[in-house]
Structure formats: structure tokens, C-alpha cells
Amino acid sequence: MTALPTILVVDDEQRSLESLYRILEDDFDVKTALTIQEAEQLLQQEWVQVILCDQRMPELTGVEFLKQVREKWPDVIRMIISGYTNSDDIIHALNDAGIYQYISKPWHPDKLIHLLKNACQMYDLQRQNESLSVELKRLSTHVDKSITAKREKLRDSYLLKDQLSINGKECRDDGIVRTSESSMNDVCEKISRVAPYDVSVLLTGESGTGKELAARKLHYNSLRWDKVFVVENCGALPDELLESELFGYKRGAFTGAVEDRVGLFERANGGTVFLDEIGDVSPAFQVKLLRVLQEGEIRPLGSGKTRHVDVRIIAATNKHLETEVREGRFREDLYYRLAAVT
Known part of the structure; x- marks a missing residue:
């Protein structure tokens, strides 16, 4: 059997x-109380959800008493019942005591019951909201810890570990497994030196030589290791689609844009964006990338406002960008912004 909600009625008659x-x-x-003292004793002993108090009491007015209740038992829903409809009383009741309902006499029994049931429901909703808030806070903390642990594990995989032996050969493993005589050793050492500095890096090399792996090593050895690392292949998308992916868009910006979308630059705020095949972007799109590097600003498609982002950009290409610059296919200013370290 479901327990009935508890209400406290306070009246000196x-x-x-x-x-x-x-x-x-x-x-x-x-529960009933003829005096303020009896009411306070019941509040201390019982789990009361709603108080229905007469306004005209000998010790204190109903509003003055419920103001004290608000301070001591803030969760209890407070209601006033009175045969007087003084506007000042009503205003004080609402402002000072946080009254849920001011009921004037004569009242209809069915209406009074309905109002009290609504008050009890409001009490239950407040309690549920508090419980959910606590659970959400716990869940948020748990999720944060889980994400941090996974990022720490990823970071550890890109830190230099003790040397190991594979097929009788001495090897190194810092996310890039190689022998002690490998030509990649110099590259990996340079990456380790550059990673802590918050500068753009341009990685060059043929397809399949591990540029993305190097980019991840740069990220997880940097001060941004505990933030987002996102990857975009610039050569795989036309300008319009690439812009929407990186900068985001507003609803209605183009056919099919049925809702707002946050771009990769904004999603990676505080972290690192890896732009693969940067040499394939058009001159028109290069201008937009230059603004991100120079000003740290983006403007989503269809929006009239710019947004500030804080990202480290690592770019990669299999093209010789210096040649592309000389032949006018790649902006010189963008090249030097990207190639702070090569």
C-alpha cells in the first residue's frame, strides 16, 4: 500500500x-497543530511535505512562521489559508516566505484537495530533481575519471619505454616501434623535443610513412595531451564539405542543414587538430585556414559571428610545399604559419 503524503495543518481554531x-x-x-510550538515540534519529528497554515495566529502571522520554516526546512512546500485578502499580506507571503499558494476563505473542498495534491507532487518533483542532480554529478565525475584514465593510457603508449628485444634485435617503443639502428630514431627524438612547445608542426613524407602516428606522438607528449585529438583528411573532401566539417554550420546554412553542427576546430578546443593532406586544399580554403592560425577565430557556415578557438594545428602532406609555394599553388604566408617546425 502506497503511503499517503503528509501535510501539516496549523490553525489556532x-x-x-x-x-x-x-x-x-x-x-x-x-497532522494538526494549534500553536506554532506544536507545529515546530511536529516538523522536527515527522517527514512533512506540505504545510497549510492560517495567516492570523496569536504568536506570529502565518507568513512570519513560514518564513522561519523556509530557513529551517526549505524543502517543505508552504501554503497560507486566510479569511483576509490583504494585498500586502499576499505580497509578503510570496516574497518573504516563498509561499506556493495563498488560499482565501471560503474555499471549496475539492479545489483545496486539488491544490494540496499539486503541492505534494511539486515536493516529489523537487526531491527527484535533487536526486538526479546528485547522480548526474557522480556520473559526470565517473565519466571524467574514465576519460582521463583512457587518455593517460594513450599518453603512456607514446612515451619512451624501456628497450625491448624483438627477434634478437634491440628495439625502442614510444608508440613507434623501431630498432636501435633505425633512421626513425632521429625523427622520434626531434618529435619528443618539439612536442612540449605549443607551435604548429608540418610533417612531410610519402603516404604510409606514419605521419598520423607522428602527429599522435606530438599530441600525447604535449601539454595538451589530456584534451581532444581530432583528424581530418583534407584531400578527401571538396571545399564546401571540408569547411562544414572543420568550421561547423548553422541550421539552414545550406540544403540539408536541419540543425546546428559544431565543427572539428570547436570540438577540439584546447586540444590538437591534425590536418592530413594539407597540400590538396584549394587557394580559397587556404585563406580560411590562415585566419584560424593567425587569429584563432572561426566562423561557422551561415553564422554572422566569429568564435575563438584554442587549438594546436599539426599538418601533413606528401607534396613538396616549398615547390607548391614557388609555383603559386600554396600560399606562402600559410606555409610559414604551418611550418613553424618541419
Whole structure:
């Protein structure tokens, strides 16, 4: 059997208390008090959800008492019942005591029961909201810890470990497994030296030589290791689609844009963006990338406002960008922004 919600009725007139008790007892667990002292004692002993208090009491007014209740038992829903409709009383009740409802006499029993049921429901909703807030906070903390642990594990995989032996050969493993005589050793050592500095890096080399792996090593050895690392292949998309992917867009910016979308630059705020095949982007799109590097600003498609982003850009290409610059296919200013370290 479901327990009835508990309400406390406070009135200095015995007949009024008895009348209210008879009307409400079928729907509520009714507690009654003739004095403020009795009411406070019941509040200390019982789990009360709603107080229905008469405004004209000998010790304190109903508003003055409920103001004290608000301070001591803030979760309890407070209601005033009165035969007087003084506007000042109503205003003070709403402002000072946080009254849920000011009920004027004469009242109709069915309406009073309905108002009290609504008040009890509001109490339950407040409690549920508090519980959910606590659970959400715990979940958020758990998720944060889980994400941090996974990022730490990723970071550890890109830190230099003890030397190991594979097929009798002495090898190194810092996310890039290689022998002690490998030509990649110099590259990996340079990456380790450059990683902590918050500068753009341009990686060059043929396809399949591990440029993305090097980019990840740069990220996880940097001060941004605990933030997002995102990858975009610039050579695989036309300008319009690439712009929407990197910069995002507003609803209605183009056909099919049915909702706002956050771009990769904004999603990676605080972290690192790896732009693969940067040598394939058009001159028109190069201008937009230059603004990100120079000003740290983006403007989503369809938006009139710019947004600030804080990202480290690592770019890669299998083209010889210096030649591309000389032949006018790649902007010189963008090249030097990207190639702070090569």
C-alpha cells in the first residue's frame, strides 16, 4: 500500500482544524497543530511535505512562521489559508516566505484537495530533481575519471619505454616501434623535443610513412595531451564539405542543414587538430585556414559571428610545399604559419 503524503495543518481554531482534518484525511496523512510550538515540534519529528497554515495566529502571522520554516526546512512546500485578502499580506507571503499558494476563505473542498495534491507532487518533483542532480554529478565525475584514465593510457603508449628485444634485435617503443639502428630514431627524438612547445608542426613524407602516428606522438607528449585529438583528411573532401566539417554550420546554412553542427576546430578546443593532406586544399580554403592560425577565430557556415578557438594545428602532406609555394599553388604566408617546425 502506497503511503499517503503528509501535510501539516496549523490553525489556532480547533473547529477549523477538525473541519480540515475531516476533509483531507482520505487523501493525506494529516497532522494538526494549534500553536506554532506544536507545529515546530511536529516538523522536527515527522517527514512533512506540505504545510497549510492560517495567516492570523496569536504568536506570529502565518507568513512570519513560514518564513522561519523556509530557513529551517526549505524543502517543505508552504501554503497560507486566510479569511483576509490583504494585498500586502499576499505580497509578503510570496516574497518573504516563498509561499506556493495563498488560499482565501471560503474555499471549496475539492479545489483545496486539488491544490494540496499539486503541492505534494511539486515536493516529489523537487526531491527527484535533487536526486538526479546528485547522480548526474557522480556520473559526470565517473565519466571524467574514465576519460582521463583512457587518455593517460594513450599518453603512456607514446612515451619512451624501456628497450625491448624483438627477434634478437634491440628495439625502442614510444608508440613507434623501431630498432636501435633505425633512421626513425632521429625523427622520434626531434618529435619528443618539439612536442612540449605549443607551435604548429608540418610533417612531410610519402603516404604510409606514419605521419598520423607522428602527429599522435606530438599530441600525447604535449601539454595538451589530456584534451581532444581530432583528424581530418583534407584531400578527401571538396571545399564546401571540408569547411562544414572543420568550421561547423548553422541550421539552414545550406540544403540539408536541419540543425546546428559544431565543427572539428570547436570540438577540439584546447586540444590538437591534425590536418592530413594539407597540400590538396584549394587557394580559397587556404585563406580560411590562415585566419584560424593567425587569429584563432572561426566562423561557422551561415553564422554572422566569429568564435575563438584554442587549438594546436599539426599538418601533413606528401607534396613538396616549398615547390607548391614557388609555383603559386600554396600560399606562402600559410606555409610559414604551418611550418613553424618541419
